[in-house]
Amino acid sequence: MRIPSWISQHLAAVRAVVLFTVLTGLLYPLLILGVAQIPGLRDKADGSLVKANGQTVGSSLIGQSFTDADGNPVPKYFQSRPSASGYDPDATAASNLGPESMEDTLGDPALDPNSEEGNGSKNSLLTDVCSRSKAVGELEGVDGSRPYCTADGLGAVLRVFYSDGVTGKVTRAVSVNQACPATPFIAGYQGVPVECGKFGEDYSKGVLVPVRGSAPEQSAVPADAVTASGSSLDPHISVEYAELQAKRVAAARGVSVDKVTALIGEHTDGRALGFMGEPAVDVLALNLALDRM
Known part of the structure; x- marks a missing residue:
């Protein structure tokens, strides 16, 4: 019995939908997930999470605020740059x-x-x-x-x-x-x-x-x-801004400004590829180093 052409066309369309659903909706994501778990990529694929004392405290790629419940800066911590989204990754925007x-x-x-x-x-x-x-x-x-x-x-x-x-x-x-x-x-x-x-x-x-x-x-x-940065998630500040905050942080922690300044230097990232942009300070890493100190 010959199947009408309009039914054959619909069956072909259904087969195409099923095929591409399996390929692009299942197999491709699983392949990318597998590649992302290769040593060296795993940490970045999982969000570049930063842990302290076994607890996740943030991401090396996403900034965060160091303020109290009322939104006031906590004196013993270096402050991040302003954020148009409040450092919310789901609302990143300029x-x-x-x-x-x-x-x-x-x-x-x-x-x-x-x-x-x-x-x-x-x-x-x-x-x-x-x-x-x-x-x-x-x-x-x-x-x-x-x-x-x-x-x-x-x-x-x-x-x-x-x-x-x-x-x-x-x-x-x-x-x-x-x-x-x-x-x-x-x-x-x-x-x-x-x-x-x-x-x-x-x-x-x-x-x-x-x-x-x-x-x-x-x-x-x-x-x-x-x-604020264009993404509103920038985890870095300029060396100049970090040095401006050093005196306050040192006083709040009861340590010397020289010791805090040395930590700033240890947590300053150089220019991208050695020539693009300016050196920048990783705020989360610096504050964690202060806590460990």
Whole structure:
């Protein structure tokens, strides 16, 4: 009995689905799993896990925070760089904010910013950098000021209104990142008093003007202390940032700064392939070495 062509086509399709399911869904994954268990690859395939006293304490490829239950830095540990995902491997992502992100979204003062819904506020990249630099400076006992940052850790930007749109006489200036009743970081701009920002007002017709301020050109707080990596999982920090933290860590542990600095050197990885990037410090390995010491 001849099978109708449409049935033959469907049977061929079913056989193809079964075949490729077995090949790509079973045999290929099992083959890769077997290859991954070859000595030398096994540790990396299992997540490059780091163990201390028989317990898994992290991964050599994924950073982590060294903070207390309230999110405050633990003084005896070196701190990692900021993370846009909170070092969650399931939510790895960058903030996708660039140099033009200077203006914050002010929150509704009638809403609770600590509630689950929040108050609708959102920081610009500039304010994130400024607030982090201020916090690191206070933690490490150095000047955390940066150009284009206010003393209270916000982006120092104005919306400036001109009589002829983008030219002419200045008629109004608003410190858009400082919500009322805050005192603006500068009292006046080109003869006009500077106002604090008000929730719900539209300032889009004003020209966005960053104000440099009097901060030194080179901040005492390095860039990786205030910016997250592209993956938000980077387990390393710069040697400069590690050395900035050495004094605090040494004091918290009651050891000499020289001893802590020596450990930094022992846990500094060189440039990739000998020429790419900069030397970097493995934060987890360094903190584990401190605990063993």
